[in-house]
Amino acid sequence: MSSALDTKGASEAASAPPAKVLEVVNVGKRFGSLVAVDDISLAVARGELRAIIGPNGAGKTTFFNLISGFFPPSAGRIVFDGRDVTTMPAYRRVAIGMARTFQITEIFPELSVFENLQIGVEIAAGYRLRPWISRAEKSAVRGRIDEILNLAGLTGKTDRLVGELAHGDQRVAEIAMALTLRPRLLLLDEPAAGMGDQETYTVTKLIRDLHRGAEMAIVLIEHDMRVVFGLADRITVLDRGRVLAEGSPQHIAGDAAVQQAYLGKTA
Amino acid sequence: MTGTLSTRKLAVLLAIWALLALAPYWMPPLGGYTALGTRVLVLALAAMSVNFLLGFTGVLSFGHAAYFGLGAYGAGFALKFLAPSTPLAIVCGMMLGGLVGAALGWVIAHRRGVYFAMVTIAIGQVFYYIAFQWSSLTGGDDGLRGFSRQPIDFGLFKLDIVSNSETFYYFVLVCFALVLAIMAFILRSPFGRTLIAIRENERRARFLGIPVDRHIWIAFSLSCFFMGFAGALYALVNNFADPRGLHYSQSGDFVMMAVMGGMRNFWGPLLGAAVFVVLQDYLSSVTVNWMSGVGALFVVIVLFFPRGLLGFVRSKSQA
Numbered sequence: 001m002s003s004a005l006d007t008k009g010a011s012e013a014a015s016a017p018p019a020k021v022l023e024v025v026n027v028g029k030r031f032g033s034l035v036a037v038d039d040i041s042l043a044v045a046r047g048e049l050r051a052i053i054g055p056n057g058a059g060k061t062t063f064f065n066l067i068s069g070f071f072p073p074s075a076g077r078i079v080f081d082g083r084d085v086t087t088m089p090a091y092r093r094v095a096i097g098m099a100r101t102f103q104i105t106e107i108f109p110e111l112s113v114f115e116n117l118q119i120g121v122e123i124a125a126g127y128r129l130r131p132w133i134s135r136a137e138k139s140a141v142r143g144r145i146d147e148i149l150n151l152a153g154l155t156g157k158t159d160r161l162v163g164e165l166a167h168g169d170q171r172v173a174e175i176a177m178a179l180t181l182r183p184r185l186l187l188l189d190e191p192a193a194g195m196g197d198q199e200t201y202t203v204t205k206l207i208r209d210l211h212r213g214a215e216m217a218i219v220l221i222e223h224d225m226r227v228v229f230g231l232a233d234r235i236t237v238l239d240r241g242r243v244l245a246e247g248s249p250q251h252i253a254g255d256a257a258v259q260q261a262y263l264g265k266t267a
Numbered sequence: 268m269t270g271t272l273s274t275r276k277l278a279v280l281l282a283i284w285a286l287l288a289l290a291p292y293w294m295p296p297l298g299g300y301t302a303l304g305t306r307v308l309v310l311a312l313a314a315m316s317v318n319f320l321l322g323f324t325g326v327l328s329f330g331h332a333a334y335f336g337l338g339a340y341g342a343g344f345a346l347k348f349l350a351p352s353t354p355l356a357i358v359c360g361m362m363l364g365g366l367v368g369a370a371l372g373w374v375i376a377h378r379r380g381v382y383f384a385m386v387t388i389a390i391g392q393v394f395y396y397i398a399f400q401w402s403s404l405t406g407g408d409d410g411l412r413g414f415s416r417q418p419i420d421f422g423l424f425k426l427d428i429v430s431n432s433e434t435f436y437y438f439v440l441v442c443f444a445l446v447l448a449i450m451a452f453i454l455r456s457p458f459g460r461t462l463i464a465i466r467e468n469e470r471r472a473r474f475l476g477i478p479v480d481r482h483i484w485i486a487f488s489l490s491c492f493f494m495g496f497a498g499a500l501y502a503l504v505n506n507f508a509d510p511r512g513l514h515y516s517q518s519g520d521f522v523m524m525a526v527m528g529g530m531r532n533f534w535g536p537l538l539g540a541a542v543f544v545v546l547q548d549y550l551s552s553v554t555v556n557w558m559s560g561v562g563a564l565f566v567v568i569v570l571f572f573p574r575g576l577l578g579f580v581r582s583k584s585q586a
Contacts, residue, residue: 068474094476106474108467119464123476127457129485181476 019046020079021185021217022067027076028241029062036062037073038241044185049211050219051228054238055261060221061103063238064189067219068100069093081184099183101174103190103221109163113154113173116162117145120180144180152176152206168199172206179210186210188220192227204230229253237261283534287440291433299545301432302504307537307544308436308443309500314524314536315450316493321522322530323454324486325466329384329518330391334364334491336398336513338498340405343508346414353417353428357442357499364495367394369488376484388515398510411508439500446493451533453489462486523561527568529575538577 022044029037037059044050052060066073069090078086085093108116121144127133133141149155152172157165162173171191178186191207192200204227211218211231222228228235228249235252237245239261245252252258286293290304317331341363342356349355375386398405405411419426419438428435453459461482464472473479502508511517520543528539543561550557572579 089478090473091476091478094474100474102470102474106468106471108464108471110467111463115460119460120475122457122460128461128477129458131453131456131458133457177471177475 020044021046021048021081022219023079024067025077025079027063027066027073027078029059029066029071030074035241037066039076040238040241040243041076042236042243042246044217044219046184046217047211047215048217049207049231049233050217051232051235052219052221052238053223053225053228053235054244057240058238059241060238061189062241064100064187064219064221068098068187094181094183097182097184098187099178099181099185100187101171101178101189101191103193105167105170105174107162107170107174107177110161112159113149113162113165114145114158116173116177117148117180120177121145121148124181148176148179151179151209153202166199168195168202171195171199172203175203175206184216186216186218188218188222190221190223192222192224200224200227203227207231283537284444287443291436301436303544303548305432305436305439305504307541308439309497309504310521310524310544311537311540312443312446312500313494313497314521314528314540315447315533316490316497317518317521318525318530318536319450319454319490319493320486321525322532322535323459323466324462324483325469326483326487327380327384327522328387328487328490329522330387330389330515331490331494331521332515332517333391333394333513334368334494335498335501335517335521336394336508336510337367338364338495339502339508339512340398340411340498341495342499342502343411343414346417347411351417353419353503356416356503357496360499360502361492361495364498365488365492368491368494369484372484372487372491376487377480388518391513391515391518395510395513395515398513405508405510408510410510411502412506414502415506416503435504439504442496442500446496450493454533458482458485523565527565527575529577529579529581531574532577532581535575535577539575542576 020043022042024040024042027037027040028035040059040063052063054060065071067078069085069088069092072087076086077084080093080096080098083096085096108119118141121141122128122130122133125137125141125144127137146155149158152175154169154173154176157169162170165173171193175188175191188207191203195203207218207220208231210216220231232249234247235249236243237252237255237258244261245255245258247255287308291301294301294304313331313335317328320326320328320331338360340360342360345352345356345359349359371390375383375390378386399407401407416428416435418429426434426438428438454462461472461477464475464477465479465482469479498512501512524539524543525536526539527542528537529535542564546561546564547557550560554560568576574582
């Protein structure tokens with residue numbers, strides 16, 4: 001899609017399209033003497049699908065944790081939709097349109113698929129503190145849940161406990177939970193982790209469907225290169241807490257530095 | 268599952284309420300007495316209040332007896348110093364327990380797990396020692412005396428809850444039902460579901476947009492109001508408020524009732540409280556070491572029925 005600027009390096013981030021949903025400026029994170037994220041700048045356009053790749057320990061998940069507010073950065077600035085969210089607590093970032101999934105599935109295992117989605121839908125509707133909801137509100141909630149069940153292909157599993165679903169379905173259920181929040185930025189941490197071929201195909205198709213026609217930007221971390229190259233508008237390669245390269249899939253596939261640091265080792 | 272009650276659940280509910288409503292008739296032939304039933308109701312209400320937090324929010328308070336005791340003293344003070352009115356006493360007890368709980372909860376709601384439990388014990392003990400030491404107001408070790416529950420005047424008729432133990436039982440049952448209805452209503456609401464979400468997976472709750480600390484604080488405060496209500500009723504049962512009602516061992520008893528009955532079940536603590544109180548009543552007439560018997564049963568239940576007695580019954584009935 002918008003792959004006009006196929007140049008590499010963090011300095012190019014500033015010249016990304018003006019309609020940015022996310023802008024990360026010189027962000028760093030230290031844990032004691034360990035530098036998990038050294039210095040990352042990156043901008044994601046509205047509706048863009050960005051993949052973040054890099055070898056283990058490159059700082060990908062730490063970077064996600066900084067964007068989503070899991071912990072605050074040691075340095076730098078994070079701007080979401082024109083608002084500085086650098087020190088904003090995670091739950092408020094969710095309220096203004098940022099949702100995420102985790103590398104290790106975070107769901108409500110002992111609740112049904114329906115209940116898992118119901119909680120998100122009700123929060124998105126602003127009912128979080130409500131001690132009651134009207135019949136009409138209840139049926140609107142139900143309608144929205146059905147919509148998401150349908151989108152995620154979980155319709156037949158409505159009343160199953162999420163903890164009893166197959167691994168692939170659990171990962172999809174987590175994405176579905178994030179969708180209840182109607183995010184403008186969706187962060188997916190290894191959506192295809194631990195999945196077989198069929199499951200990987202299903203989740204890739206789901207993400208492509210979500211991307212198509214929606215205003216939602218998606219940033220995903222992934223190790224499965226079929227998923228990355230099958231989906232991404234642009235790819236950012238991280239290595240040792242820095243941006244090694246950034247550009248279109250074709251550009252990244254041909255980049256010598258990337259091949260040396262990453263693709264060469266695992267492919 | 269998704270909102271409406273199934274006929275099976277309805278039948279169970281009817282059976283529970285019928286059993287409670289007819290207790291003054293079936294208890295005496297079985298060797299019980301009505302006042303014992305009243306005690307079960309009040310302590311069950313307290314255990315259910317603890318479980319509102321423990322079983323449905325996933326937060327363990329080991330100092331909830333403080334708010335129970337404050338409820339009892341609040342009711343006692345109201346009857347002794349304000350006006351001879353039973354409803355006023357209950358409201359005062361509930362407000363004292365609830366408001367103090369809400370204020371302290373604000374300070375501690377960001378603590379988790381063992382740290383939260385430790386802080387609640389410490390705070391609870393502070394109130395225990397205040398009640399114990401401030402003799403001029405609280406009666407110290409002897410407890411607060413010199414008040415008694417009053418008949419309730421409905422204008423057309425008076426409800427004699429003073430000398431008629433059956434009437435008092437039904438009065439307590441109505442109070443019990445009222446608080447339970449409020450609890451169940453909250454738990455079935457969107458807010459109630461955010462509490463379940465926190466219990467199930469705090470991280471996911473946070474990243475669904477729930478300000479977890481604030482919701483835990485609200486749940487803690489609500490459970491303190493319920494606890495104060497139960498404490499006020501307890502003062503009316505005994506016409507007496509005891510400093511030992513604030514002690515952490517009393518908090519432990521409430522947690523034990525909830526765990527024995529089954530803390531993932533709304534009705535679990537009622538069963539736990541019934542077993543606890545009846546066993547205490549029977550064993551304490553046999554030996555002063557009655558707690559050993561209750562303790563042994565507790566160990567057996569935790570070892571063999573980790574979901575509590577009701578959890579065990581439910582898994583059997585569904586199999």
